[in-house]
Amino acid sequence: MTNAVRKEIMPGVFLTSFRTKKFKTGLLSMNLLTPLKAASASKNAMLPSVLRRGTARYPDMEQLSAALDSLYGAQIESVVRKKGEVQCVGFVSSFIDEALTPGQEKLLEPVADLLGELLLSPATRNGRFYTEYVEGEKNNLKDRIRAIVNDKRQYADKRLVELMCREEDYSVDKLGSEEAASAVSGQKLFEQYNRLLASSRLELFYSGSASPERVEGAMLYALESLPRPGATEPVDTAVKKAAPEEPQVVTESMDVTQGKLAIGFRLGGRGAPDYPAQTLFHTAYGGTSTSKLFLNVREKLSLCYFASSALHRSKGILTVSSGIEFKNYEKARDEILAQLKAIQEGKLEDWELEAAKRSVVNAMRSTLDSQTRMEDFYLGQALEELPYGPMEFAAQIEKVTAEEIRRAAEAARLDTIYFLRGPDKGGE
Structure with missing residues (x-):
């Protein structure tokens, strides 16, 4: 403990x-x-x-x-x-x-x-x-x-x-x-x-x-002189929304030589019971160099200069960030979504599950090696009213099954696709 x-x-x-x-x-x-x-x-x-x-x-x-x-x-x-x-x-x-x-x-x-x-x-x-x-x-x-x-x-x-x-x-x-x-x-x-x-x-x-x-x-x-005339203002980390029936697609142009494709998903809410599975879903999808986005979209198919996901834990959303050639917009978009569908269909190899678990567990261990990371971790825990520390969370991670990860991925709904491209260049 x-x-x-x-x-x-x-x-x-x-x-x-x-x-x-x-x-x-x-x-x-x-x-x-x-x-x-x-x-x-x-x-x-x-x-x-x-x-x-x-x-x-x-x-x-x-x-x-x-x-x-x-x-x-x-x-x-x-x-x-x-x-x-x-x-x-x-x-x-x-x-x-x-x-x-x-x-x-x-x-x-x-x-x-x-x-x-x-x-x-x-x-x-x-x-x-x-x-x-x-x-x-x-x-x-x-x-x-x-x-x-x-x-x-x-x-x-x-x-x-x-x-x-x-x-x-x-x-x-x-x-x-x-x-x-x-x-x-x-x-x-x-x-x-x-x-x-x-x-x-x-x-x-x-x-x-x-x-x-x-x-x-x-x-x-x-802090003895801190004014406290009444109750403090309540704070809630997030108000959840469902994804729209049809995702919005936005393309903007700037003077850039490399396109930036960013995709956002709603995860259907948050909560302590879902968080370990959500974390492993994100990690296996695009959180590490052994993730599906990195190994397939970037390395195998060479569709992206970089491709990774980020879990916005307190908001219940997941975003994907990638850098692409303008002409590869549709191929990269489709493959990023295909890798999500693969996890939703339970196509997660044992080694992928184990690599994701090791990544998260090691991250929790390293949190205890850094006072600044500990401080940031416990601030987030306080906001979400989660009572456990890094190693308790690591223990929860170890117990997550492939089926729980599949269900966490299944809850992901496409919300927004954003493409930043150069002026008068190809794209969507």
């Missing part, structure tokens, strides 16, 4: 502690969870970067960096994530484990205090964030949003989700949009900050050698 301990330590504040002496560092994170909405996504995405610019005690990057240096080079990074239809914004800190500090000097408490300051006592002027900090991070955010189009594979995957989920909040990018980012003012951002503090659920995670009781005490002290 996992030694992760989860507890609500304040109203709407949850702490997951994973005690281990395996690492030379400790990791401490805090994430505000809020529904993913187009109107607020850019403000939320900008917020942790603005907060990371300074606190009331350390009002600029130079002083804040000096404070971190005094904690033996501790690091604090701002993070923005999308888990289903929930936006997660906050900080992740890494610092030397106390067993390695001179005289085993305590670092957990001062690092927790500094995180608390970043969240609750930001650098302000006349009751607002510094204008220069807001404008600087606004430009940084817009640059990050613009950069997505330069990676055509990432852009095609993003467009697929936007089209597939156009009437759902899942279509919203974790960074929001450039237009929304441009409209953010210091006053609007400060209002959103206060709204999040008062109403958002706060998820804390710790991995290191300290006891859960000590971590709880450190976080309670660091």
Whole structure:
């Protein structure tokens, strides 16, 4: 069994502690969870970067960096994530484990205090964030949003989700949009900050050698001024929809030399009983270098430069990403769908099933070798209210049968086909 301990330590504040002496560092994170909405996504995405610019005690990057240096080079990074239809914004800190500090000097408490300051006592002027900090991070955010189009594979995957989920909040990018980012003012951002503090659920995670009781005490002290006037806003990772009777097909043109074919499927909902089988279905279909998409569509038939699938666990959808010659659109599309049909018809060899299981089990083992991967794993578990750890999930994977994988694949329904091609080139 996992030694992760989860507890609500304040109203709407949850702490997951994973005690281990395996690492030379400790990791401490805090994430505000809020529904993913187009109107607020850019403000939320900008917020942790603005907060990371300074606190009331350390009002600029130079002083804040000096404070971190005094904690033996501790690091604090701002993070923005999308888990289903929930936006997660906050900080992740890494610092030397106390067993390695001179005289085993305590670092957990001062690092927790500094995180608390970043969240609750930001650098302000006349009751607002510094204008220069807001404008600087606004430009940084817009640059990050613009950069997505330069990676055509990432852009095609993003467009697929936007089209597939156009009437759902899942279509919203974790960074929001450039237009929304441009409209953010210091006053609007400060209002959103206060709204999040008062109403958002706060998820804390710790991995290191300290006891859960000590971590709880450190976080309670660091967050004692957190405003909690009422119940926190509920969050749900996803609202499910069925696939349309006829899939939508969208073709767009850009100045590209390689076509990008992205295909989306609805999986008929989510739930703990289905998740192990869904995971193995995705893994066998396009999740690894031993998958059907890789070995057949890419290697055997040479129809794609790359072909892989991604399971959007919290949303209950699966997407396929591929790079193709423009002229191979129909052949690649048909073969990608044919490989899905093969799994739906139970055409999965024993070695394919075993390779998929080994891939997932090894991924779960490697999760325990990385504090950042553990933190991300347990954040997802907390959102979905799933109580098991990586190795418990690995044990569930080992028990999945080929028939359960077939049923998981059978539930997949084609929703959207998106093709990005060059101008005046062949294709659909």
